[in-house]
Amino acid sequence: MALPPLHGFRVFESVARLGSIAAAAVELHVTTGAISQQLRGLQIGLGTELFEKRGRQLALTDSGRLLQKRVAKAMGEIADGVRELSIAHHGERQKIELTLSIPGVHGVAWLATRLFAFMEENQHIKLNVISAGHFNKVDWRRADLAVVYGVPPWPGFWWRLLHGIRLTPVCSPQLLRGPKAIRNVADLAHYRLLHEDDGAQWRRWLSEARSVQSGDSDIYFDDFGMVLQAARDGYGVALSDEVVSARDLDEGRLVQPLALTVPALQNYYCVCSEGNRDREEVNNFIEWLIMQSR
Known part of the structure; x- marks a missing residue:
């Protein structure tokens, strides 16, 4: 049997772990339609049903449970490998402190949960997280960059749309x-x-x-x-x-x-001062944020 596209296994693992297409869509930051399409393609490629509907939840079939054990183990080994590479690459680098301002967790729950993944991949970063919902409430004396809910322009600052609501x-x-x-x-x-x-x-x-x-x-x-x-x-x-x-x-x-x-009349933007835009750690975090929001 030919191996189906590997991305389908990542989607399968997320849905199997969370028990929900909607929750997996939030975790992977794609639409529920994209998740359903990937699952459908994987099941067709494997020639077997992996899930069955139980109320609002998805439950694994016997075939799904068998596959989930293997896929979860493989995903864990990949994560361990990436972590080891990161430690080898960054282990001796001096810790760099970065302060991020974000709105309350109700507004950017998708981001708050992903910050831990960023820290695993960037162990040379010490991240401080402070809270402010709007641009004019951000403490720019402390914040190196911010995720804000609002409408640009903001003179003297660089911004990029993160999530169109x-x-x-x-x-x-x-x-x-x-x-x-x-x-x-x-x-x-x-x-x-x-x-x-x-x-x-x-x-x-x-x-x-x-x-x-x-x-x-x-x-x-x-x-x-x-x-x-x-x-x-x-x-x-x-x-x-x-x-x-x-x-x-x-x-x-x-x-x-x-x-x-x-x-929405307003949207979420990543914002930093023009001066901070050229700092390597700020620039890298901005690129990571933009990738996470797609």
């Missing part, structure tokens, strides 16, 4: 039940719209949906984590990106009641 309504599953269940755009009028801005993003979404609702609310938050928690608890409907809310959606704490998505 498309927003769609999310809410607790309980809002899909009962006489006021959300089944169409008009049903949003029964519930509070949850904001992390002045309402502009909801107004844009409602305009695209051709709704006559104003999008106003009686409560506004400056932290996206509080917005998501209020949505989980059933206090209203929020706008979120499927990457940001992947775990909540996969585990059923949030659902997407309506299909329409619209581009």
